[in-house]
Amino acid sequence: MRFQISVLFLFMLQMIFIHPAMAGESNGSLNGLIVEAETGEPLIGVNVMLQGTSLGAASDLDGRFQVRNIPAGTYDVAATAIGYAKLTVSHVVISGGKSETLNLQLTAEAVNMREVVIEATQVNNTEASLLSIQKKAPAVSDGISAEQIKKSSDADASGAVKRVTGVTIVGDKYVYVRGMGERYNNTRLNGAAIASPEPLKRTVPFDIIPANLLDNVIVSKTATPDQPGDFAGGSVQLNTREFPEKLIFSASANSSYNTQTSLKSFNSYPGGNKDWLGLDDGGRGIPGYVSDGNWLGNAERERQAAQSFGNYAFGPVKSSAPLNGSRSISFGNQSQILGRPLGYLLSLNYSSSYSRR
Secondary structure, X not given: OHHXXXXXXXXXXXXXXXXXHHHHHOEEEEEEEEEEOOOOOEOOOOEEEEXXXXXXXXXXXXXXXXXXXXXOEEEEXXXXXXXXXXXXXXXXXXXXXXXXXOOEEEOEOOOXXXXXXXXXXXXXXXXXXXXXXXXXXXXXXXXXXXXXXXOXXXXXXXXXXXXXXXXXXXXXOEEEEOOEOHHHXXXXXXXXXXXXXXXXXXXXXXXXXXXXXXXXXXXXXXXXXXXXXXXXXXXXXXXXXXXXXXXXXEEEEEEEOOOOOOOOEEEEOOOOOOHHHOOOOOOOOXXXXXXXXXXXXXXXXXXXXXXXXXXXXXXXEEEEOOOEEEEEEEEEEEEEEOOEEEEXXXXXXXXXXXXXX
């Protein structure tokens, strides 16, 4: 009886330890090395799958992979990785109790994706952006941004440019750079040279350019290959604001006090009703009797010609100078015309100042 129990116990132990080994012999494994076809470098993280099953593995740091416990049979093995063409090897035979070797080479392939468009607008009208431009510039330069112009009372470009280091304004409109006159400087508007309105001088009147239309003003004091070489003092670059993408409207008014003239009396004359616009209302016109010229050589007619100026005030009158000031209004928008965008920017500026000479 004891002998039978011992035999039965030994038989059960054999079934427990030997049966798994026999079961393992019925399965096989697959291993190999995955490299790049062009360079031969091992590829990391390549997914190797036996199609039609959930069996698979990923390549390690050395490009090696191993798939265990594969039932004996014939399989199609697929290897996939981002940036590489999918590789499928058909009819791979797995034998029970054996380890099969399968080395693979993957070919690089561009991933076709939908187009991604990133748009951004470069900002050049702030102090930080202007400092960045100066930092990256290959030559010495200085300037002023629209952000700084808004903080001042400047109504035109001449008032804004005079705040740049090394620039002097002569006659309230002409720019001198480093003490050199107009013949030694040039002026460009958005990269294009500005022609001089005077045939015998190389001058650009800065007082005709509204300050609130400027994005920035950059004064280059050293010649570089990307600039015209016709200056010795400096090159003044005026960059205007971009056309707005949406409706914008701004209005500003400022005033300043001149200790020599503001609120002080001075000799003036009556003038006309449109003097504040710089226009004559006809009060300064020559009387028609005089312009005809028929009074010359006749004493009586000459007397009548002199009397025709009776409505004119030739004597000075006392007046008080108001505070210096300026006003500006700007308006801009963008519209669609024939399916294409059309941007526009309008500006109106008025300034008045009194000075003693």
